[in-house]
Amino acid sequence: MSVVTQLSEQELQEQFEARIAAGEKIEVDDWMPxxxxxxxxxxxxxxxxxxxxxxxPEKEWVPKAPTLYRKLGIMxxxxxxxxxxxxxxxxxxxxxxxxxxxxxxxxxxxFEGRLKFHxxxxxxxxxxxxxxxxxxxxxxxxxxxxxxxxxxxxxPYARALQRICAEEVFHAQHGExxxxxxxxxxxxxxxxxxxxxxxxxxxLLFFFGPASKDTTGTSKQDITIKYKxxxxxxxxxxxxxxxxxxxxxxxxxxxxxDPTLHFDxxxxxxxxxxxxxxxxxxxxxxxxxxxxxxxxxxxxxxxNNAWVRExxxxxxx
Amino acid sequence: MEKQSxxxxxxxxxxxxxxxxxxxxxxxLAPNGEMAxxxxxxxxMRREPVVDIWVVNRKHLHGLTQVNKQALQRLDNKxxxxxxxxxxxxxxWRHYEQVMLDEKEILSWGGGGKKDDx
Amino acid sequence: xxxxxxxxxxxxxLTVLYQLADDDYLxxxxxxxxxGLAPHIEEDVAFSSITQDTMGHAKLYYTLLEELGEGSADxxxxxxxxxxxxxxxxVERPNGExxxxxxxxxxxxxxxxxxxxxxxxxxxxxxxxxxxxYAPIREVAVKISTELYYHQMHWTTWFTQLCTATxxxxxxxxxxxxxxxKDAGDLLSFGKSVKHITACELIESEVxxxxxxxxxxxxxxxxxxxxxxxxPDPIINGRDGQHTDDLTSAIETMSEVYRSDLAASW
Numbered sequence: 001m002s003v004v005t006q007l008s009e010q011e012l013q014e015q016f017e018a019r020i021a022a023g024e025k026i027e028v029d030d031w032m033p034x035x036x037x038x039x040x041x042x043x044x045x046x047x048x049x050x051x052x053x054x055x056x057p058e059k060e061w062v063p064k065a066p067t068l069y070r071k072l073g074i075m076x077x078x079x080x081x082x083x084x085x086x087x088x089x090x091x092x093x094x095x096x097x098x099x100x101x102x103x104x105x106x107x108x109x110x111f112e113g114r115l116k117f118h119x120x121x122x123x124x125x126x127x128x129x130x131x132x133x134x135x136x137x138x139x140x141x142x143x144x145x146x147x148x149x150x151x152x153x154x155x156p157y158a159r160a161l162q163r164i165c166a167e168e169v170f171h172a173q174h175g176e177x178x179x180x181x182x183x184x185x186x187x188x189x190x191x192x193x194x195x196x197x198x199x200x201x202x203x204l205l206f207f208f209g210p211a212s213k214d215t216t217g218t219s220k221q222d223i224t225i226k227y228k229x230x231x232x233x234x235x236x237x238x239x240x241x242x243x244x245x246x247x248x249x250x251x252x253x254x255x256x257x258d259p260t261l262h263f264d265x266x267x268x269x270x271x272x273x274x275x276x277x278x279x280x281x282x283x284x285x286x287x288x289x290x291x292x293x294x295x296x297x298x299x300x301x302x303x304n305n306a307w308v309r310e311x312x313x314x315x316x317x
Numbered sequence: 318m319e320k321q322s323x324x325x326x327x328x329x330x331x332x333x334x335x336x337x338x339x340x341x342x343x344x345x346l347a348p349n350g351e352m353a354x355x356x357x358x359x360x361x362m363r364r365e366p367v368v369d370i371w372v373v374n375r376k377h378l379h380g381l382t383q384v385n386k387q388a389l390q391r392l393d394n395k396x397x398x399x400x401x402x403x404x405x406x407x408x409x410w411r412h413y414e415q416v417m418l419d420e421k422e423i424l425s426w427g428g429g430g431k432k433d434d435x
Numbered sequence: 436x437x438x439x440x441x442x443x444x445x446x447x448x449l450t451v452l453y454q455l456a457d458d459d460y461l462x463x464x465x466x467x468x469x470x471g472l473a474p475h476i477e478e479d480v481a482f483s484s485i486t487q488d489t490m491g492h493a494k495l496y497y498t499l500l501e502e503l504g505e506g507s508a509d510x511x512x513x514x515x516x517x518x519x520x521x522x523x524x525x526v527e528r529p530n531g532e533x534x535x536x537x538x539x540x541x542x543x544x545x546x547x548x549x550x551x552x553x554x555x556x557x558x559x560x561x562x563x564x565x566x567x568x569y570a571p572i573r574e575v576a577v578k579i580s581t582e583l584y585y586h587q588m589h590w591t592t593w594f595t596q597l598c599t600a601t602x603x604x605x606x607x608x609x610x611x612x613x614x615x616x617k618d619a620g621d622l623l624s625f626g627k628s629v630k631h632i633t634a635c636e637l638i639e640s641e642v643x644x645x646x647x648x649x650x651x652x653x654x655x656x657x658x659x660x661x662x663x664x665x666x667p668d669p670i671i672n673g674r675d676g677q678h679t680d681d682l683t684s685a686i687e688t689m690s691e692v693y694r695s696d697l698a699a700s701w
Contacts, residue, residue: 030383055471060536062467066693066701067509068494071467072487078470079363079483086360086476090344093324102324103346103476128692128701163343167364185699296538297472305474305543308597309323311604312348315596316321317374323475345477352596355589359481 020228025155028094039223040154041095048088049110050118055081056294057121061131073174074131080167087160094156104309111299113286119206122288126199129192132182133200135175137245141207143168144241153228183252190253197249198257204241205275206283211235242270326375327353329360331367339371350374447635448569449503450521450628454674455560456496457522460512461682462553463490464689465526468535474543485550485589488582495575502571510697513690517683518676521626525553525618527673527682544597544604548611551594551655554586556622559647560638568636591655598659609661616664623648623666626674 007015012031019026026032055078062078065071093103109115120138125131146165152158182189211234213222224230232240246263249256258273282288286295324346330339342361347353353372381388396402400420407417416422440448466486473479497508505511530546533539561583564576598608623644625632633640639647649663656663671677693701 027383029380052471052476059471061692062470063464063535063688064691068490068497068512070701072490072494075467075470075483075487075490079480079487082471082476082479082483083360083363086345086480087343089476090346093346094344102322104324160343163361181701185701186696188696189699300538300540301472301474304540307603307607308474308543309348311600312352312596313321313323314600315349316323316325317349346475347477349596351592355585355592356477356481358585359484360477363484 020153023228024153025158026153027155035223036227037095037098039227040157040229041092043224043229044088044095044157045092045106045109046116046118048085048092049106049115050121051081051085051088053110053117053294053298054121055085056297057123057125057290058131058134060125061128064128065131066128070178073177074135077135077171077174080171084164084167087163088157091154091156091160107298107302111295111302116284116286117294119280119283119288120203121294122283122286122291123200123203124289127192127196128178129182129189129196130200132175132178132193133196135171136179137175137197137200137204137249138207139168139171139175140245141204141241143172144237144244145208148232148237149230151228151231157229179252183254194254197254201257202275202279205238205272206280208238208241209234210277210280211238239269242272246270323348325349325353327357327372328375328378329353329357330371330373331357331362332369333366335368339369344375345372347372443631444635445503447628447632447637448572449500449505450625451569451572451632451637452496452500452503453521454625456493456500456511457520457673458493458526458553458557459489459496460493461520461522461526461685463487463493464685465528465530466550468530468539469541469546472539472541481589485586488586492579492582495578499571499575509693513686513693514697515686517678517686520676520678520682520686521674522678522682523618523622523624523673524620524669524671524679525549525615525622527678527685528618529681529685542607542611544607544611545614547590547593547597548608548615551590552612552615552619553622554583554590555651556619556648558583558587558651559623559644562647563639563644564637567638572637587651595655595659598661612661612664617667618670619664620667620669621672621674624669624672624674626672628674 013033016026016031016033016036026036058074058078058081062071062074065074089103089106092106093101096102096105106115110117120141125134143165146161146168150158150161150165152161179193182193225233243263246256246261260271260273262271263269264271283291286292325348326344327347327350328344329342331342332339342357345353345356345360347356350372353374354370357370357372358367407419410417463486466482466489469479470483470486471479473482493512494508497511500506500511501508528549531539531541533541558580561576561580564572565580567573567576594608597604599605623641625638625641629641632638638644645666653663671679
């Protein structure tokens with residue numbers, strides 16, 4: 001029972017903004033403006049479902065990983081991706097409660113195209129080199145974008161990210177280990193990595209999203225920054241990725257497939273060939289190279305075994 | 318009445334060592350407590366030791382609303398409840414050539430009286 | 436004792452180790468195909484830990500074989516052709532229709548039934564191995580049994596719940612169980628070397644292990660009110676290198692990358 005008289009919507013909004021400004025953490029049962037809740041739902045449900053979808057391209061290489069040690073490593077890594085999906089979807093599901101939606105509804109949203117998954121997971125994986133490159137550079141990108149939100153104003157998201165980022169350190173090293181073995185191996189093994197880099201470069205530039213909404217028409221970065229859900233912009237994140245990884249890519253003798261790429265001292269930023277954002281937009285409409293196939297796999301795995309979830313509702317306690 | 322759902326929310330708690338307290342880990346979805354228990358460790362404690370686990374269906378948890386959290390506030394005027402309000406004893410005991418039995422000293426007595434033997 | 440083993444004794448040790456290693460390895464391989472596709476996310480994560488543990492167990496056995504001069508653990512796991520494999524029929528059966536990457540139609544009921552039967556059989560064997568005459572096997576058995584407790588608890592929970600939840604789930608489980616038991620003839624068999632293996636006291640007799648298995652599963656079957664299944668005579672005996680083409684395609688997939696350059700370091 002509450003002993004306090006109700007505050008007006010206006011007062012609640014002011015109080016909320018003051019809390020955000022003071023760096024306080026918002027919790028699931030706290031009052032929050034709908035705009036904030038919806039931004040969180042959109043961001044976190046997409047983040048969570050992307051982890052679940054992201055398990056699929058990498059999972060293709062789990063049974064094929066070359067040695068027992070690599071088989072175990074990639075299994076643990078893909079397991080973590082599923083685990084990250086679990087953590088994030090839990091956060092999103094709690095936010096969705098006022099709308100009466102649960103995980104099942106999120107899956108339906110995914111299948112019906114209302115909930116998108118990250119553009120990088122619509123791509124094909126062709127070789128073990130791709131498995132290594134994903135672990136190294138895609139996970140590297142993911143670390144940059146996720147650490148950017150560790151200080152998120154939404155407490156449950158910040159706590160989930162804390163767990164996730166701790167595991168990402170293992171992922172980064174797992175990816176580096178595969179790449180290192182390949183680049184220090186035979187010419188064919190090296191070629192696997194260079195080929196993977198050539199094919200994935202555009203996806204790595206897409207990873208952080210367009211610099212502004214002028215590029216693709218929409219961007220949710222403004223509102224997430226306003227409410228301190230994240231700190232840096234898409235372009236700042238991409239620059240940070242390039243600064244951290246270009247020297248490492250080059251140090252092991254790989255060539256970035258962009259002859260225009262260079263660091264401009266005067267502007268203090270990396271200049272790169274803009275990727276074709278039309279392709280990005282297509283991927284966002286689930287029209288990427290593997291979009292439909294991955295959705296179909298996720299859908300069939302969800303539907304084939306729907307009977308399991310239905311049956312166990314009889315044993316709810 | 319709400320339709321029964323497979324997706325029951327369980328809060329997971331675990332103990333890291335036999336002497337530590339239960340700590341909240343995270344929440345998971347499961348149809349029942351038994352199922353929640355067989356999934357809890359591998360979901361949240363894959364890389365750390367665990368000696369015990371609790372899972373609690375959220376419907377059995379009672380918490381405070383944001384407004385009622387105001388009930389947790391109190392004034393900083395309760396020295397009489399803590400050692401801070403009795404610090405002057407140190408000087409008193411020194412006068413009688415005795416040391417003050419502070420928290421550090423008293424909690425060190427748990428070692429089976431070994432310290433007294435010295 | 437390891438330092439004074441006769442060639443005959445060593446042969447028996449190798450036979451036992453290959454059976455144990457190949458069983459766990461194939462079981463884990465089938466689990467790895469399930470990764471990302473379980474009916475529930477939390478379960479996917481838990482299941483994968485069991486799959487990883489089991490590959491770890493296979494690795495322990497392959498490493499013992501490596502130490503006995505059989506070749507590297509990796510090549511033993513990945514390169515041996517089907518005729519040289521000693522796993523049971525049950526673990527080489529695919530998870531269902533369809534390749535894991537394309538449109539697999541995997542049935543969770545079958546997975547639960549197989550994993551429950553396999554895990555309880557493994558438990559019976561591991562307990563029996565704790566008195567093995569070969570010390571390294573004894574030590575490995577003790578190690579493995581620490582993790583096996585969780586596997587057994589996990590699959591018993593799933594098996595029990597699905598067998599008792601609804602009429603539909605019960606009938607699905609009965610059907611799945613039938614499928615599994617049909618293939619379980621060689622699960623507790625040692626193949627044609629059985630006499631030699633038992634004479635070397637590497638493990639208890641097949642009869643004794645079957646007794647152990649019955650003692651493990653009886654309470655569960657009684658609780659779910661399903662008749663305790665009778666393990667049939669083997670259709671083919673995997674212990675003697677008799678296998679289906681499903682094993683051939685599994686070996687092709689698992690070793691695709693490794694085989695692309697055997698001299699390379701991966």
